[in-house]
Amino acid sequence: MRNSIPPLLLQLDRDQQCYDFIKWHLVTGKPSNPFYRIALNHRRKFEGSYVLEEPYLDSRWCQYNPHLVATSLLLKLKLLVDLINVRRVRKVLGTRLLPELTLYVEEAIVRSPLSLAFCRKDDVGLQDLQHTLLRHIKLHCHTREIMSTCFLEAILGGLWYDSTVHYHDPQASPAQASLYIDVAGAAWHQTEGVLELLCAAQKSAMKDRETETEYRTGHRRFRTHPVPGSGLNWNDIERLHWEDSLVRLWDYLEFEVVDAQSISTQRPSTLHRQQLLAEWLTYERTDGGPEASWVAGREVYDGREGDVVDFSEPGILAVGDDGENVDDDADGDDATGECWRVECDC
Known part of the structure; x- marks a missing residue:
């Protein structure tokens, strides 16, 4: 009672x-x-x-x-x-x-x-x-x-x-x-x-979901298929992704609050995510260098399934979707293959 x-x-x-x-x-x-x-x-x-x-x-x-x-x-x-x-x-x-x-x-x-x-x-x-x-x-x-x-x-x-x-x-x-x-x-x-605010924060957390899942399971990064010998099937991986997004949604809540107050056509959290991605790529190219498992030709995966970073033009970072496994959301991402472009000092 x-x-x-x-x-x-x-x-x-x-x-x-x-x-x-x-x-x-x-x-x-x-x-x-x-x-x-x-x-x-x-x-x-x-x-x-x-x-x-x-x-x-x-x-x-x-x-x-x-x-x-x-x-x-x-x-x-x-x-x-x-x-x-x-x-x-x-x-x-x-x-x-x-x-x-x-x-x-x-x-x-x-x-x-x-x-x-x-x-x-x-x-x-x-x-x-x-x-x-x-x-x-x-x-x-x-x-x-x-x-x-x-x-x-x-x-x-x-x-x-x-x-x-x-x-x-x-x-x-x-x-x-x-x-x-x-x-x-x-x-x-x-x-x-x-609930709408919390679901939006969880959706943002799902975009960077794999890093925390990899840390919890102790396995190397996996994308669309389970790692052989890991003991995890596809349903377990999806379940871990879901649980990780629930835990991390509070870290994304502040960005969703700013987005909810904004009257701009582009969400501030999207701009912030692009800025962080540009800084990370600059660091990887100048200091550490990305791991071999992250690089395929001239494309570097940014941690979100379906998103790649194209280095075809120097000084420009283009974050685009390959049209697969991408959920439509309110931040402008879609499966049309269009790219968000952001200037960086590379």
Whole structure:
């Protein structure tokens, strides 16, 4: 019953009461604590707690309340989505409307009552709030319970989550994940923008998925076929890719937040990825040199299946798709064979 109350409060947009309840139980600790019942009687001193305060994530208590930690993460993501919407409205409207009308639009698009305070802050204040929320989200996701791959898959998969799947993550607890999604799955799916943001971050993580998989399995880089003698079949490799993207999606979340706020035709994360690729290729050509398994003629694989780097023109890096095994996405990548071109100092 205790774990089902915070998701219900979030669905009712009673976010302050939700945070007070979560903090109240996280601070009091586990039920076996001799002072647990005494602390429960002091509920009023937790009322009106500051949501953006430093999160209380003591590992001694979080392991007894993983569901409350996950719901606290949902609350932070809900506030982050409202913040993204406010900043995007300001970029779209700019100075076209009177400040009073702009404030009216901003207050109309946010869902959480706590987000109404965001509308009265300037751009610098919103930027500081964004950094604070992202830092709190990373603190939540780096707890052992939230970093579990089955917990993340239960959140993203929702009602279609299969607890019988074998997980390579030693921290995975399918039973806990199934129990949590039963009580909080509706809250995650009814909070607009949260799952879309996480899925976009996971999709970005899938683009560079093989490096982490190779590190976990201890094998050399494999592309479309399992390594002979590795003991892995194609389904195992795809499963490892999927689990790795779940673990790494938090590292890509900040880029997706910037993309969601951008009104440009090209995503900032794409430009950033091209810049990193150019720097990496410059380093490989001047200092280390790519491994033989990465080079085929004048084409160097950049780590994403289907993407190659063409050195046919000096001083120009062209990252193109070969038209195979490429998923269409919103960042402009498609299977037409067209290339993104970026200048570099080679």
